[in-house]
Amino acid sequence: MHIQKSALIIHGAPNADECFDPGVPSPSNHHWLPWLQKQLIVRGYEAHTPEIPYPYEPHYPTWKREFERYSLNHETILVGHSCGGGFLVRWLSENPSVVVGKVLLVAPWIDIERSRTTDFFDFHIDPAIATRTKGLMLFNSSNDGPNIHTSVERILAIVHHIQYREFQNYGHFCVEDMKRIEFPELLEFIIS
Secondary structure, eight states: OOOOOEEEEEOOOOOHHHHHOTTSOOGGGSTTHHHHHHHHHTTTOEEEOOOOSSTTSOOHHHHHHHHTTSOOOTTOEEEEETHHHHHHHHHHHHOTTOOOSOEEEESOOOOTTOSSOSSTTOSOOOTTGGGGSSOEEEEEETTSOHHHHHHHHHHHHHOTTEEEEEESSOTTSOHHHHSSSOOHHHHHHHHO
16 A cells, blocks of 8 residues: 655744734744745655644644644654644654654754743653654754753753754744745755
8 A cells, every 4th residue: 555655844833923913924834834845745745734723822732633633654754843843742752652754853842941831841751752753853053042952952861862963053943043945954854
């Protein structure tokens, strides 16, 4: 049986001002997400960028419901940016029977200080999540914020067999920081 190559690209949790600004694209259509989706589509993937309701107030059951609308298999690629990356760490930790393709966490945030979330990140990171993937990679930038660096350090300290790549001056991997919507390094990891 032929397994359809698929990908889910999960956006982060922008602030409410950004969400309600008519001049700013919706979270699933912002930064490098639509570029990556298109690059995967032209390579034969069924690629989706779900739009999560009220992303500025992260609510785990809502994110879980939207994510689980899509079927996953051992070929499904998962990409999460910021809160989306943190979401993937939790979801994979809480679903130990699921095996997926490559997983890429871009500046993952798990709100260790609970600065914006309450119970969204109340979970235990499974040190073995990478063993249920075809490769788990974490992208971090030298000049991202301290709360992201704290999250990255926690994930790297707990998860075994995780790959790590640090970029110089990519900020939070937003279009404002990178000065472009293309993210070839990310695509290269996925298709290599």
